[in-house]
Amino acid sequence: MSGSLACVGIGMTLGAHICPLSKSYIEQADVVFSAVSHGITELWLQEMHPDVRSLQQYYQEGKNRQITYREMVDAMMTEVRAGQKVVGAFYGHPGVFAQASHKSIAMAKAEGYQARMIPGISAEDCLIADLGVDPGRFGCQQFEASQFMFYKREYDPSCYLILWQIGLAGDKSLAKFSTGAAHRQVLIELLAEKYPLEHQVILYEAAVLPIDSVREEWLSISELKDAEIHMHTTLVIPPSQEMKPNEKILARLAEVEKAITQQELA
Amino acid sequence: MSSIIKLLERMGQDSTLTDSKESSEKAINKADINNELKQALINKDVQAIVNQLDVCPDIYCLLFPADEEEAEEKPAEDKTEIAA
């Protein structure tokens, strides 16, 4: 079968992050579908390929985003089935908090087409660099903000917590592009189960254009209610507690060490 | 490639332009773009650039649902039941 699909990441900042392989996939494609986060980034892609089709047309306020994402998959798969070399160019990393890329690749593979994903530099990667956060230092958990609210998640206030799509936290309809103070108040109540309300958190926005400045706004959890939060804002909650030693495991490990030493001496 | 996009791409990839205001202003002034765009770039005024280019103004960057679609799982279950 001649059709193929590659979902490639173009990174967060125009010009800065795209890798040579993603660029090559875009240039060699028969058709490119774009899901990017700025109109100027769309223009940039159009300069790389004469047939770039924006997936923006499927978004509509009031329409369940599940439908939008299914339409994105359909649009890409229709061209794959027609034998085209298809590229889905996604901002950031195509596989990070992105549904259509994973689903279309799985579908293409299931139907016998060649399909692969090329990673990109995600919002999280930029956050690590801009905020000086190492996810390994205390550990790091991350969730989509609404999913974090809808389900009882086990989370640990001694590690970093990153909430994505915080701008629409609590939207059960999946049809809104933003939620406001009332929904956010519920999130604050949830976070207050583990964090003090005055705990300082960060609203983060990476640079999308090279002339953008990074947003790193520190505020308390209670101030989140009236904060300016956009679709592209990510919430970072630093640890509020120290890591608690696991005495039971430490004791077990000491026993093991002791046994090994004794064996070595014998 | 259009001059403004080429310049933005260069500003993204060239460390001398990202690190030095002087070099980036020099590159902006040398570029083959109109004065309004030059001023907008120097002022880092994204809106002014958007206003001058033929750009889709409202871009949605959401790509992820909070919930997986349940309906999709169901037919698979039905199939197993039939097979069983």
Ligand SMILES: C[S@@+](CC[C@H](N)C(=O)[O-])C[C@H]1O[C@@H](n2cnc3c(N)ncnc32)[C@H](O)[C@@H]1O
């Ligand atoms: C559906 S996810 C897509 C993430 C993307 N695939 C990536 O690799 O970063 C959308 C969420 O990513 C985060 N995001 C997108 N653009 C961002 C930016 N410029 N700065 C910080 N976070 C951003 C926000 O949490 C936003 O709600």
